[in-house]
Structures are given as C-alpha cells and as structure tokens.
Amino acid sequence: MIKWRQSLSVGIDVIDEEHKELFKRVNDVFDACMKQQGQEKIYEILGFLKEYTVKHFGDEEKLLEKYKYPELPQHKKLHEKFVNDIKEIEDDVKENGVSVSIITTLNRKLVDWLINHISKVDKKYGEYIKAHPID
C-alpha cells in the first residue's frame, strides 16, 4: 500500500490532491489483488488507475507549460514511461491472469516509482514554480 504524507507535498494544493487520488487508485489495485477479486475485476481497476494517471499527468504538464518549466520535455518522458508500465501490468493480467508476484510488481513499478518521482522530480518543479510566480 502507498500512503501520502506531508513530506510528499509539492507545495501546490491541486497537485497534492491529485497525488492523493492517484495513491487511492493504486491502493484500489492492491486491495483487489489481496481480496483475490479475479482477473477481470483487477484488469478493470487497473484501467481506472491508468485513466486517472493520464488525466493527472496531463494536468501537471499543462501547469508546467504555463510556467514555462525548462525541464518539461524530460518530465513528460518519465510520465510516458509510467503509463507504459501500467499498460504492461494490464497486458500481463489480461494474458496470464493474476499471479502472486503481482504484489511485488505493483510495489516496484508503481509504489517505488511514484514515491521517487514525487519526492525528487515533482518537488523540483514545485520549487521552480514558487520561485517564478506568474500571477
């Protein structure tokens, strides 16, 4: 499971709220796996996670564009990678069903990535935006 904490704040309320929702959707996947909800259900819940992830990354990228954030191109690439990782997990569930190793995969590919991304990469743009206000 993944838990939001104040130290993960990027200093922008809307983004923090979206990160919390993203964590909730990651936890929904864990929950469904723990409860052994079956291949179709887990596939569906992974779809909800993917959907929200795409929305959230889109919002973030729009914000960074607005502030003319110089590291936006690299940031977009990292977002693409994460969406692809979700798609890979989805495909795996569709083709091979749900195995015990899915929890390890979720922890490594979703939880570790998100914590690392938010605490290093997202916080960096948070500081940039604070230092370069446009309103």
Ligand SMILES: [Fe+2]
């Ligand atoms: Fe990001």
